[in-house]
Amino acid sequence: MAISYDASRVTVVDHPLVQHKLTIMRDKNTGTKQFRELVRELALFEGYEVTRDFPLADREVETPICRTVGKEISGRKVAIVPILRAGLGMVDGMLDLIPSARVGHIGMERDETTHEPREYYFKVPHDINERTSIIVDPMLATGGSAIDAIHALKARGARDLKLAVLIAAPEGLAAVLADDPDIHIYTCAIDECLNENAYIVPGLGDAGDRIFGTL
Ligand code: PRP
Ligand code: URA
Numbered sequence: 001m002a003i004s005y006d007a008s009r010v011t012v013v014d015h016p017l018v019q020h021k022l023t024i025m026r027d028k029n030t031g032t033k034q035f036r037e038l039v040r041e042l043a044l045f046e047g048y049e050v051t052r053d054f055p056l057a058d059r060e061v062e063t064p065i066c067r068t069v070g071k072e073i074s075g076r077k078v079a080i081v082p083i084l085r086a087g088l089g090m091v092d093g094m095l096d097l098i099p100s101a102r103v104g105h106i107g108m109e110r111d112e113t114t115h116e117p118r119e120y121y122f123k124v125p126h127d128i129n130e131r132t133s134i135i136v137d138p139m140l141a142t143g144g145s146a147i148d149a150i151h152a153l154k155a156r157g158a159r160d161l162k163l164a165v166l167i168a169a170p171e172g173l174a175a176v177l178a179d180d181p182d183i184h185i186y187t188c189a190i191d192e193c194l195n196e197n198a199y200i201v202p203g204l205g206d207a208g209d210r211i212f213g214t215l
Contacts, residue, residue, distance in 0.1 A: 004171040005177045010168075011186045018188050019165050021045075022166070026204045028189050032213040036089060039138060039166065039211055042188055043093030046164050047064060050134055051097060079125050079158075083108045083137040083149050088210035090164065091137040104128065106135075106152060108145045115198040117145040122152055129157035138207040140168040140187065142173030142198050150180050166207075167191055169200045 024030055025038045057074035059069060078101040080094045081087075091103060107121025125131060135149050146163055153161060161183050163176065168187040170195050176185060191200045199205070210214045 003174045005170070005174040009177055009184050010173055010190075011049050011108040011184065013186060013188050014050050015045060018042060018045050022188050025166075025210075026202060028205065030210075032210065035210045039089035039207075040093040042134065042166050043090035043164070044096050045093075046090075046166070046186050046188060047094050047138045050094075050162055050164050077127070077130055079104050079128055079131040079133045081106060081124060081133050081135045081149070081153065083135065083145055084121060086139065086211055087135075087137040088209070089138060089211040090166075094136060094164075096135065099155075101134075102131070104133070104153075106149045108148060110198070112144060115142055115144065116150050119148060119152060122156075124153065124156060124158070128153065129159060131158070132162065133158045134163060135161065135163045137163075138166040138173035138183070138211075139174065139200060139203070140165040141164070141194055142169075142178050143172035143179070146172065146176050147179045150176070150183060164184065167200055167203055169194050169203075 081104040102125040104124030
């Protein structure tokens, strides 16, 4: 039976360049160096959509020709929050777009047998309640890690949250959206399903192992 969720709370970033790069990442013969570079690049592409609703204010400037009124991002403080380890791969791409963002870290590891996440580290900016928190993690499989990360951030006062992943399983999208009434999810692809080991099919394997070369 098809898994249902509120598609209006999911943005699929399916630009042709994104699809091209994602296919290279899926290829099991792609090596660690290229894989890591592609995770960073896709995070940057995705960042365009994640930041699309950032508010703008007028700013007067003088061009070499005349005075004019342009726009600048106004009043939005951001925290990029990778779920360790694999989320680390997306941080620099996001920082390329939002250099003033602070970075928090949530250490989360799935138990190989139960597939349940376990939190082992948590450190975020003290003013997380005043920031838009962009949680980054390449893979949204069962959704357990993302749900725990959202709970942990909300327990520390975070209010405005977005989740950016590179590949999502329908199961993970449904679980996260059912658990949290507000969060919006950004993904480059929605894959078919999970296998018996809760890996995304077709997916790209273990993202952390492929980023850090620990296969
Ligand atoms: C992976 C991935 C997500 C999680 C997704 O991390 O990076 O954090 O699994 O699975 P879920 O949606 O079923 O929770 P993993 O636990 O393998 O840790 P790692 O990043 O250290 O490799
Ligand atoms: N974590 C990964 O790294 N890959 C998957 O397919 C599922 C969870």
